[in-house]
Every structure is written in structure tokens, then in C-alpha cells.
Amino acid sequence: MRPTRRLPPWGSDVLIYAHRGYSAKYPENTLAAFQAALPYAEGIELDVQLSKDGRLVVIHDETVDRTTDGSGYVKDMTLRQIRLLSTESGERIPTLEEVLLLIESSDVTLNIELKTDRFDYDGIEYLTWLAVTEFKLEQRVVFSSFNPDTLIRLRDIAREARIAVLTVDxxxxxxxxxxxxxxxxxxxxxxxxxxxxxxxxxxxNRLIRLYTINDPNELPDMTGVDAIMTDEVERFQSRSHR
Structure with missing residues (x-):
């Protein structure tokens, strides 16, 4: 059954990004969470880290401890080892390529956060850009990071890349x-x-996207805001099902 479209209380110009997918109902940063977000969001946000054997894996934390039945740093595990792990509901940690394949036929924007805050993964900027270009999704992907060096390297690699700078306030x-x-x-x-x-x-005329807002009643004055990121994507319905 298709969800009924409701006009959001802040107006129709503010876009909705699913923070780590529909992470309020599904395990964060999994294919299930991303698939579930598609009917409700204009964008999907995810986090990318690099495995020991140089594969782009979609996970927020530097370790697998919080979100899976395993333990250890992502950087110390091969993709094969990571594939053996699962969430409580049996979901696996996806590769970035799997997510790109999932959203390829949709029209959502994908926000890829390069998680280099703690470990400055060698080559992650090039590998991520390469994956995006292989799917010809350059115009639909926004790259973000808290690490300024990461964004500088990305800009040097790809003059046409869409970039957002992450900050708190x-x-x-x-x-x-x-x-x-x-x-x-x-x-x-x-x-x-x-x-x-x-x-x-x-x-x-720079864009302003806010994170992470989960209660529509706690929204600030949305004047001058272009998008919000939320775990509770269904509570912020802003579009009808495709």
C-alpha cells in the first residue's frame, strides 16, 4: 500500500535525507534500511570505511562491535571476514557498490560520508570516486567528511565532485x-x-543541510534550510511513493 502524501509542516522545499537509511526501523547502514527509505526520501546518507583488503564497506563506526555480532576494527578485517558478520536481524554490512546498485534506478541523491575522522584510510577518496563513476552517478552523489584533508584530496582527484563540509555548529x-x-x-x-x-x-547561495532531526516538533526555523537528515524518515513524509 502506498503511503499517503502529506505536506510537511515546514513547506515543500526542504528535502528529506534518510540518515543511515530508515535507521529508526531497520538496522542502520544496511540494504534493508536503504530500500525502506526510498519511498519517503529525496536523499540517503551513509558512511564508508575501508577494509583491510581495500574494499569500501558501509558502516558508521570504526569497529563492528556496536552494530554486528563481531568485534574488531574494520581496518583490520578483510571483506570476507566482514561478510561473516550480521546484525541482530541477520542483515550484513554492505559494500558501497551494492548500495550504488540498489539506488541506481531510483532518483534519490546519495550522501557518502567518508569516515576518516579517526583513521585516515589511504586511497579512500580515489576508490570512492571510482566506484561512483563506474555507476555513472557523479551528479547524484554528494561527498562529505569532517576531515578537511579528505575533502581537499577528493577535490584534487575530481574537480566535478559534489562536496559538503561537515561541521557541528x-x-x-x-x-x-x-x-x-x-x-x-x-x-x-x-x-x-x-x-x-x-x-x-x-x-x-550555499546549501544548508541539518542533521540529525527525528521529531518534527523539534524542528528549528527552517528558513534558509535546504534539507534535513533523519532516522525517522517516515515521520517526515515529503513525497509520494514512486
Missing amino acids: GHPGLVDFIERIGAEAVHAQPEFIGTRDWMTLREQ
Whole structure:
């Protein structure tokens, strides 16, 4: 049964991104969570790390402990070892290529967060860009990271890549850095709204996407906001089923 379209309370111009897929109902960053999000969201956000044998795997934490029945760092495990793990409901950790295949025939935007906050995975920027280009999805993928070096390397590799800078509520040099690498957006928490950086970026027509908001009643003033990321994607229905 198709969900009934409801006009969101903040207006129809703010897009909805499923944070790690429909992660309120399904295991985060799994194919089941991504598939379930497709009827409700304009975008899907996920996290990518690099296995020991150089494969792009979709998982948020640097270890597999929290989300699977295994233990250890992603960087110390081969893809084969990672494939043997499962969530409580039996879902597996997918590769980025599997997710790209899943969304290929849809029209959603994919936000790939490169998880290089703790471990600066050698070559992850090139491998991720290569995977995206192999599926010819360059125009539908946004790359983000908290690590500025990662975004600089990505820009050097791909002048046409869509880039978003991740921050909490802004930081010194944010606007200059966004201009330097030609980022299209900043991804920030709601506290970013109303700051001087926010005002400057809006004047520059940069996009503002907020994370992670799960209760429609807790939305800030959405003026100047282009998208929100949420685990509770069905509560923010903004489109009808395809």
C-alpha cells in the first residue's frame, strides 16, 4: 500500500535525507534500511570505511562491535571476514557498490560520508570516486567528511565532485574553506542556524543541510534550510511513493 502524501509542516522545499537509511526501523547502514527509505526520501546518507583488503564497506563506526555480532576494527578485517558478520536481524554490512546498485534506478541523491575522522584510510577518496563513476552517478552523489584533508584530496582527484563540509555548529575558517574547495553545501547541527557563518553561506547561495532531526516538533526555523537528515524518515513524509 502506498503511503499517503502529506505536506510537511515546514513547506515543500526542504528535502528529506534518510540518515543511515530508515535507521529508526531497520538496522542502520544496511540494504534493508536503504530500500525502506526510498519511498519517503529525496536523499540517503551513509558512511564508508575501508577494509583491510581495500574494499569500501558501509558502516558508521570504526569497529563492528556496536552494530554486528563481531568485534574488531574494520581496518583490520578483510571483506570476507566482514561478510561473516550480521546484525541482530541477520542483515550484513554492505559494500558501497551494492548500495550504488540498489539506488541506481531510483532518483534519490546519495550522501557518502567518508569516515576518516579517526583513521585516515589511504586511497579512500580515489576508490570512492571510482566506484561512483563506474555507476555513472557523479551528479547524484554528494561527498562529505569532517576531515578537511579528505575533502581537499577528493577535490584534487575530481574537480566535478559534489562536496559538503561537515561541521557541528561552525568553526573558524569554515567559510573560507568551503570557498577554497568549492563545496556546494555545509552539513551541520541545528545550532548552526543563525550563526554568522550561516548568514554568509546563505548569501553565497550555499546549501544548508541539518542533521540529525527525528521529531518534527523539534524542528528549528527552517528558513534558509535546504534539507534535513533523519532516522525517522517516515515521520517526515515529503513525497509520494514512486
